Structure formats: C-alpha cells, structure tokens
Amino acid sequence: MTNEQVPRVTVTDAALELIARLRGKHGPLMFHQSGGCCDGSSPMCYPDGEFLVGDSDVRLGEIGGAPFYISKAQYEYWKFTQLIIDVVPGRGGMFSLEGPEGLRFLTRSRVFTPEEQRALGLLE
Template identity: 75%
Template sequence: MDLRRVICTPAAEALIDVVRAKHGPVMFHQSGGCCDGSAPMCYPQGEFQVGDYDKLLGEIHGAPFYISGPQFEYWQHTQLIIDVVPGRGGMFSLEGPEGLRFLTRSRLFSDEEDTRLQAAR
C-alpha cells in the first residue's frame, strides 16, 4: 500500500507535463475554504509565498505539494489524490487555459496506515 500523503493520477501527471513545458518547474498549494481555495493551485515554483504554517505534504510528479496547516489538521487522516477533470482551474492556477483543472480526491487511511504515519512523524 502506498503511504504517501499525496499522490496523483496519470491524467494529472500528463497535465503537469503540459504546464511544466510552458512554465518551467511548478509547485502546488492546497489551502481550504470555498471556491478556488478548495482546489489545488499550481504555480511556477518559487512564485507562491509558502507561509510559516504551510506543510510540505510531498511531491507529485516531481512537483512539491504544500498544504495549509489548518487544512492538514483536518485532512491528516486522508491520502490526497490529485486528479484532473474538464473545466477551468483557479484564476491564478497555471492549468486554467488548458480546459482542464486539477481536483483533489481523497481516501481515508486505514487504522494500520494511520498508525504507521503517526509513528513516522
């Protein structure tokens, strides 16, 4: 079982490749709340100011993926699965012009997985 806190689908990898070809290295940030804040946002690497309470959750397809501290507390027992669906991304997210947007899906870690993750903290 893959115990990474964040993974992505092959469709997300393909879209990351498209965005990376146009913009260079990218990074992701998952905040919380409504509207654009509930979707993972894709930025040129280094152009989004990561805050003191943001947490590096991992990498997807070679791109760092950060999450806000409060959002991590809420989702700490889930694995985030970054996928792609048709539509427009967030206003500042790089995939917007592609007619596709990144989407966060999730699954709960089993009790055994959660125990192993907590021990690794």
C-alpha cells in the same frame, strides 16, 4: 509499513500528463491546496516559488516532481486522509496555471487505513 511507504498525496496518470505539459510551458512547478476563498478548495498550480510558503504551511510530498503544500490549519482537518490529485474538464482557479488548458486539478481523497495511520504516527 513505514512512514515513507504511505504517501500523503498521490496523483493520477491524467494529472501527471497535465503537470508535464505545464512544466514544459512554465518550468518548475509547485502546488498548494487552496483552503477556500476565491477558488474554493482545489489544488493550485504555480511556477515554483511564486506562491510563498512559510511556517503556516505543511509540505505533504511531491506530485510529478513538484512540491505539494497545504496550510497547517487545513492539514489538521485532513491529516487522516490521503489526497489524490486528479484532472477533470473545466476551468481551474483563476490563479492556477492549468486554467487556459480547459482542464482543472481536482482533489479526491480517501481515509488512511488503521495500518497506514499507525505508520504515519497518527495512531498508537
């Protein structure tokens, strides 16, 4: 198993459907895992480039063709965890594009297996 075979972020089919719908309305998208404050800790969806990322952010991968970022500080807490982006009924974050859809993105997670942790360079 290699690093490329172990995605740090994955997405459910329901979330992929919502991403496609949002892309049709708003064009290219991006995600940033919120670390708290106003919208709690949830994946936030923006038009690509609307949320400025920088040296304090880590790109975990892509979901539905959209880049997915998390802050370095939050990544340090979650680096042993695979994020699974799902969708549930309800209101999303006020700044996230899915808000008017009656659905919200939700982060589920699972701890990487020891084999996956080794592939990611987290264990020797």
